[in-house]
Structures are given as C-alpha cells and as structure tokens.
Amino acid sequence: MKQAExxxxxxxxxxxxxxxxxxxxxxxxxxIAAAAGVSEVTLFRHFGxxxxxxxxxxxxYHYAGEMTKxxxxxxxxxxxxxxxxxxxxxxxxxxxxxKLIDIAHKGGSRLPGEVRKHASQHPVQLKKLLTNYxxxxxxxxxxxxxxxxxxxxxFMWMNLGAFSSNLVESSNSNVTLDTFIExxxxxxxxxxxx
Amino acid sequence: MKQAExxxxxxxxxxxxxxxxxxxxxxxxxxIAAAAGVSEVTLFRHFGxxxxxxxxxxxxYHYAGEMTKxxxxxxxxxxxxxxxxxxxxxxxxxxxxxKLIDIAHKGGSRLPGEVRKHASQHPVQLKKLLTNYxxxxxxxxxxxxxxxxxxxxxFMWMNLGAFSSNLVESSNSNVTLDTFIExxxxxxxxxxxx
DNA sequence: AATGTTTGCAAGTACTTACTTACACACTGC
DNA sequence: GCAGTGTGTAAGTAAGTACTTGCAAACATT
Numbered sequence: 001m002k003q004a005e006x007x008x009x010x011x012x013x014x015x016x017x018x019x020x021x022x023x024x025x026x027x028x029x030x031x032i033a034a035a036a037g038v039s040e041v042t043l044f045r046h047f048g049x050x051x052x053x054x055x056x057x058x059x060x061y062h063y064a065g066e067m068t069k070x071x072x073x074x075x076x077x078x079x080x081x082x083x084x085x086x087x088x089x090x091x092x093x094x095x096x097x098x099k100l101i102d103i104a105h106k107g108g109s110r111l112p113g114e115v116r117k118h119a120s121q122h123p124v125q126l127k128k129l130l131t132n133y134x135x136x137x138x139x140x141x142x143x144x145x146x147x148x149x150x151x152x153x154x155f156m157w158m159n160l161g162a163f164s165s166n167l168v169e170s171s172n173s174n175v176t177l178d179t180f181i182e183x184x185x186x187x188x189x190x191x192x193x194x
Numbered sequence: 195m196k197q198a199e200x201x202x203x204x205x206x207x208x209x210x211x212x213x214x215x216x217x218x219x220x221x222x223x224x225x226i227a228a229a230a231g232v233s234e235v236t237l238f239r240h241f242g243x244x245x246x247x248x249x250x251x252x253x254x255y256h257y258a259g260e261m262t263k264x265x266x267x268x269x270x271x272x273x274x275x276x277x278x279x280x281x282x283x284x285x286x287x288x289x290x291x292x293k294l295i296d297i298a299h300k301g302g303s304r305l306p307g308e309v310r311k312h313a314s315q316h317p318v319q320l321k322k323l324l325t326n327y328x329x330x331x332x333x334x335x336x337x338x339x340x341x342x343x344x345x346x347x348x349f350m351w352m353n354l355g356a357f358s359s360n361l362v363e364s365s366n367s368n369v370t371l372d373t374f375i376e377x378x379x380x381x382x383x384x385x386x387x388x
Numbered sequence: 389a390a391t392g393t394t395t396g397c398a399a400g401t402a403c404t405t406a407c408t409t410a411c412a413c414a415c416t417g418c
Numbered sequence: 419g420c421a422g423t424g425t426g427t428a429a430g431t432a433a434g435t436a437c438t439t440g441c442a443a444a445c446a447t448t
Binding site for chain 2: 153
Binding site for chain 1: 394395396397
C-alpha cells in the first residue's frame with residue numbers, strides 16, 4: 001500500500017513534469033533522476049536512453065478513446081446539451097494530458113517521432129465526429145443550413161484556443177473555464193437555430 | 195542594391211528560421227552562422243551571445259500596432275463586415291510573426307525573458323478591443339443580449355485555435371483559411387442577430 | 389544461509405556546446 | 419600608403435551532456 005510507485009513510475013512522472021516545463025532538450029537525465037529520488041545510473045538501467053524513457057511515458061499515459069465512446073453512447077440530440085457535454089469532455093481530456101500535449105508541442109532536437117504522432121491523432125478524430133454530428137442534424141432539418149465541417153472546425157478550434165491560452169497564462173480575467181464553455185455553447189446554439 | 199542584407203541581418207534571419215524549427219536549445223550557434231553564410235566567430239563579434247542575438251531578432255521584427263489602429267479607424271459598425279476585417283487582419287499579423295510566436299511558445303532553458311513578454315501582449319490587447327466593440331454594439335441595441343467578454347473570447351480563441359492548428363499540420367482538409375474566416379464570421383453574425 | 393535482483397556511488401568516456409583568442413587577409417576612406 | 423573595420427581560419431577552453439563501467443550494500447526469494 002505504501003509502496004505506491006515503482007522506480008520506473010517515479011522516473012516517468014518526474015520526466016513528464018520536468019520536460020513539460022523545460023522542454024526535451026532543456027531537461028537533463030541527471031535532473032530527472034534527482035527529481036525521482038534515484039540516481040542517474042538507475043534511469044539508464046531501467047530505460048536504456050532518455051528517448052526510450054519519454055516513449056514509455058507516452059505509452060503509459062495515453063489519450064483515451066473517450067470521445068468516440070461519448071459520441072456513440074451519450075448524445076441526446078439536443079444541440080445545446082450535446083455541445084455542452086462535448087465541450088466539457090474535451091477540456092477534461094486535454095487537461096488530463098496537458099503536460100504530454102505540451103511536450104509534443106514544444107518539440108526538441110532528439111525528441112522521438114512516436115511522440116508527435118501520438119499527439120496529432122486527437123484533433124483529426126474529433127473533427128470527423130463533430131462534422132458527422134452536424135451533418136446528421138442538418139439532414140433531419142433540426143438546425144439552420146450551415147456548413148457542418150466549418151461549424152465543427154469553429155467549435156473545435158474555439159476550444160483548442162481556450163485550452164492553449166490557459167496553458168500560457170493563468171490570467172483568465174474573471175471568467176472561469178466552465179462559464180466560458182456554457183456561454184460559448186449558448187452562442188453556437190443561437191447560431192444554429194433554424 | 196545588391197548588398198541587400200548586412201551580416202547582422204543575415205544572422206538574425208537565419209536564427210529565426212532555425213530556432214523556430216528546432217527550438218532554442220536545439221539550435222547551435224555554429225548552425226546559425228553556417229545558415230547565414232558567415233563564420234561562427236562573426237556571430238559572437240556582432241551580438242556577443244546567443245541570447246542577445248535572439249533579443250535583437252525580436253526587437254527588429256516586432257508585432258505592429260495594426261489592431262489598435264484598425265479598431266480606431268476602419269470599422270464600419272456592420273458586425274459581419276467588421277468581424278471579417280478583424281479576422282483577416284488577425285491571421286495576417288499572426289502569419290507574419292508565425293516564427294517568432296513559435297519560438298516564444300516552444301521556449302528553452304536559457305531563452306531570454308524579453309521574448310516571452312513580447313509574445314504575451316498581443317492577445318490581451320485584442321481581447322480588450324473586441325470586448326469594447328461588442329459592448330458598444332450592445333448598448334445601442336444592435337445585437338442580441340450576449341456577454342461581450344465571452345463573445346470576444348470565443349471569437350479570439352476560435353481564430354487562435356485555427357492559427358495554432360495550421361502551425362502543426364498542413365492537412366487542413368479542403369477548407370482554406372479564408373473560407374473558414376468567412377463562414378465562421380457568418381456563424382457569429384447569425385448568433386448576434388437581435 | 390545462499391542467491392539473484394535492484395540500487396547507489398564514484399569515476400570515467402566520448403562528444404557537444406557556447407564562447408574566446410590570435411593571426412592573417414581584404415576592403416574602405418583618407 | 420596607411421589606419422581602421424569587418425571578416426575567415428584555426429585552435430582551444432571550460433563546462434555540460436548522454437551514457438558506461440566496476441564495485442559494494444540492501445533487500446527479497448528460496
């Protein structure tokens with residue numbers, strides 16, 4: 001019970017924290033080992049190399065397939081309710097993986113390629129799901145005659161921008177994330193009224 | 195006429211290109227000098243250090259005050275027309291400074307502090323201008339009773355997301371940036387109808 | 389008790405990096 | 419011609435980096 005984390009896990013978590021903050025090139029193996037409370041040589045005995053350590057981190061804490069599941073199981077086909085659920089889930093997922101996303105975005109000269117691939121799958125998938133959702137509504141005449149793809153992109157990118165912005169600066173004025181999600185969904189719902 | 199670029203300028207431009215691609219830590223002074231077509235020692239004779247070179251780059255190619263000027267001079271007070279102009283100008287500015295923005299975002303262990311400050315001013319200022327714009331419309335009853343600040347954030351973040359997304363992947367399906375701007379403005383205009 | 393695994397410590401290797409120094413060459417303006 | 423400026427080449431320094439090796443101590447399993 002007390003032995004919560006193995007040495008390998010401690011190293012992975014320390015690596016995620018440090019690399020997300022300082023970038024891949026800017027973080028040394030010595031730093032990672034020290035933050036994990038082990039010696040540097042132990043890091044290499046476990047993972048062999050710095051790159052392999054990061055790959056192990058991405059494999060362990062990968063994005064979930066939550067969005068796909070949400071679209072197939074939990075939608076009500078009331079636009080406002082659905083967009084609210086989608087927006088909240090989106091931010092929940094992104095927040096949980098914030099550090100890994102940041103690592104992939106910052107890059108690095110020897111940053112393993114697996115990392116970049118991992119990070120690029122999410123938005124592509126979400127855009128497809130959203131576009132199909134709006135298309136289905138459109139066919140049934142539930143919403144105004146808009147372009148489903150553009151609407152999907154607008155919604156997705158609005159939330160991506162909100163997320164990225166939070167990454168950089170926590171000076172979000174006085175608007176909390178959840179009120180932003182609610183009100184921005186209202187705005188989209190207004191625009192989609194037939 | 196033929197002597198278009200001085201040695202200092204060549205170094206600055208090479209540094210921007212390389213650091214935007216590889217990050218600050220991942221780019222060596224030797225690389226920069228080679229890309230500029232000069233020797234490494236010349237780099238240090240001109241700028242003294244790698245950090246000073248980057249600061250010089252930011253000072254030379256700084257963001258313009260175009261947005262402020264636009265808001266005070268070129269608005270027509272027709273929402274659709276104005277948002278279209280704002281959106282297009284936003285992307286024009288961001289694109290022009292894409293590499294510098296990318297450098298600031300990627301960071302680096304010894305990346306000078308001036309760089310980060312420079313990059314964080316833009317969005318704050320734009321949000322204020324947009325919020326005031328919507329507030330003014332609201333007071334005159336031209337638009338629906340929405341929250342001006344939230345609407346400003348939504349519009350801003352949607353375009354930020356579109357910009358960031360372009361940074362990473364050029365697989366923008368078949369939608370060009372300009373059609374996206376047009377249609378997304380339509381969407382906002384629909385939502386703001388009283 | 390014996391044995392294998394995991395770890396820390398100390399030292400070191402091979403390499404890279406930002407930055408320096410010394411000297412020679414070309415060009416410019418006077 | 420000559421001083422000044424800008425540049426290239428060559429060599430080097432001091433520090434840091436990823437990664438390795440050898441050895442001994444702690445520990446768990448048997």
